[in-house]
Amino acid sequence: MATSTTDTTLDPHEPPIATGDGELYGILAEYDTPGELIEAARKVRDAGYSEFDCFSPFPVHGIDEAMGIKRTILPLIVFGGGFTGLVGGVFLQWWMNAYNWPWNISGKPSWSIPANVPIAFEATILFSVFAAFFGMWILNKLPQVWHPFFRSDRFARVTDDAFVLGIESRDRRFDAVATRKLLQDAGAIAVEDVYLEGDPARKTMPKWIVAFIVASTAFTLIPFAIAAKARNSHSNQPHVHLFPDMDFQPKFKSDTAMDLFADGRANRGDVPGTVARGQLKGDDEFYRGLAGGDGGGWITGFPKQLEISDATMKRGQNRYNIYCSACHGYDGRGNGVVPQRVAASGGAWQARNLVEAGGPTVLMPNGQLYNTISNGYNTMMGYAAQIPHADRWAIVLYVRALQRSQNASREDIPPDQQGSIR
Numbered sequence: 001m002a003t004s005t006t007d008t009t010l011d012p013h014e015p016p017i018a019t020g021d022g023e024l025y026g027i028l029a030e031y032d033t034p035g036e037l038i039e040a041a042r043k044v045r046d047a048g049y050s051e052f053d054c055f056s057p058f059p060v061h062g063i064d065e066a067m068g069i070k071r072t073i074l075p076l077i078v079f080g081g082g083f084t085g086l087v088g089g090v091f092l093q094w095w096m097n098a099y100n101w102p103w104n105i106s107g108k109p110s111w112s113i114p115a116n117v118p119i120a121f122e123a124t125i126l127f128s129v130f131a132a133f134f135g136m137w138i139l140n141k142l143p144q145v146w147h148p149f150f151r152s153d154r155f156a157r158v159t160d161d162a163f164v165l166g167i168e169s170r171d172r173r174f175d176a177v178a179t180r181k182l183l184q185d186a187g188a189i190a191v192e193d194v195y196l197e198g199d200p201a202r203k204t205m206p207k208w209i210v211a212f213i214v215a216s217t218a219f220t221l222i223p224f225a226i227a228a229k230a231r232n233s234h235s236n237q238p239h240v241h242l243f244p245d246m247d248f249q250p251k252f253k254s255d256t257a258m259d260l261f262a263d264g265r266a267n268r269g270d271v272p273g274t275v276a277r278g279q280l281k282g283d284d285e286f287y288r289g290l291a292g293g294d295g296g297g298w299i300t301g302f303p304k305q306l307e308i309s310d311a312t313m314k315r316g317q318n319r320y321n322i323y324c325s326a327c328h329g330y331d332g333r334g335n336g337v338v339p340q341r342v343a344a345s346g347g348a349w350q351a352r353n354l355v356e357a358g359g360p361t362v363l364m365p366n367g368q369l370y371n372t373i374s375n376g377y378n379t380m381m382g383y384a385a386q387i388p389h390a391d392r393w394a395i396v397l398y399v400r401a402l403q404r405s406q407n408a409s410r411e412d413i414p415p416d417q418q419g420s421i422r
Helices: 034-046 063-067 074-100 113-139 153-159 176-185 207-231 284-288 310-323 337-344 366-375 389-406 415-420
Strands: 023-031 052-055 163-168 190-196
Touching (some): 023 034, 023 153, 023 176, 034 063, 074 113, 153 163, 163 176, 176 190, 310 389
Antiparallel strands (some): 052 163
């Protein structure tokens, strides 16, 4: 495309004469140091040139000001991209979750800003990156693989050790002799004319780049073609899982066959006669609410490990309010927030009244009440995993105190204080 000839011997009294075929595209001038390049750029700018650029192997501080380059609009483009991503991400989530397909999950709002911040943030970053990347290429009119400067051996040294200033002939102030003289007076160590062969309006990309783009594009389409064929074909063989993830795991589930052991079972179970250290829990009264001995039933009192005190009572009240009051209510009459919510939604469900005089819970032995807290009953789940053993007994103690307070009689008052009751 472009050819150039160079006269590197500079005579201060006579500008070098360069010859070449085709139309003159521009003039390249090489300088010895970054400082000289900055000074030359300042002189070219002061002379009224605008279609010129500087090239160096590393960023040169101050070159933008010397060239008179205005502040780029790239930050505004990046802001616009980020704002588009933010609005788009928020709108997409609102449209899907609150408008097109609202889903009631435990009464939670179908739309709320905090729940949608992560995706909105990621969309903002994604669109900002795209705007910065493509905006930079567009504003710099890249790629320009056809550029005539690229055919110059001198310009090829820009990525190594050359400091070059190039002025294009389309500049309104360009004059071959005067421009060359200006670059020499600015301290150039070499000046070179660059020509564009053929039609100046024709900008042809090198054939090897075109071939590479075509080949790489065709290569990237191969996986999509294979995926499309696999999705639209039938076979009696399973598909190949390149990334099995959790679909296929090298493990054996419980109660499945496994030929590694003689009995063919995957579930090995515990070794007979062994107990985990510290997990024997041989005290039936404390851990299970059962009386000792072969014929023991539910205990009616409390185990010896439980200290009957105000502190234990307050602990039981605290645990009761956390785990039990939601259904049974703070007063134990079975009218907690869960039954109230069921009734408000048109249902009918009543938790057991724990304090009803003559009711099953009042007549229930302490050990059985402890067992109910541990393992549950009917629709009530067991709380053995959430509440430690001592806290379960503290709840039993508090429930007994709650029953006593709700079913007190005159006989429960000390005789010396009964006269003060009206």
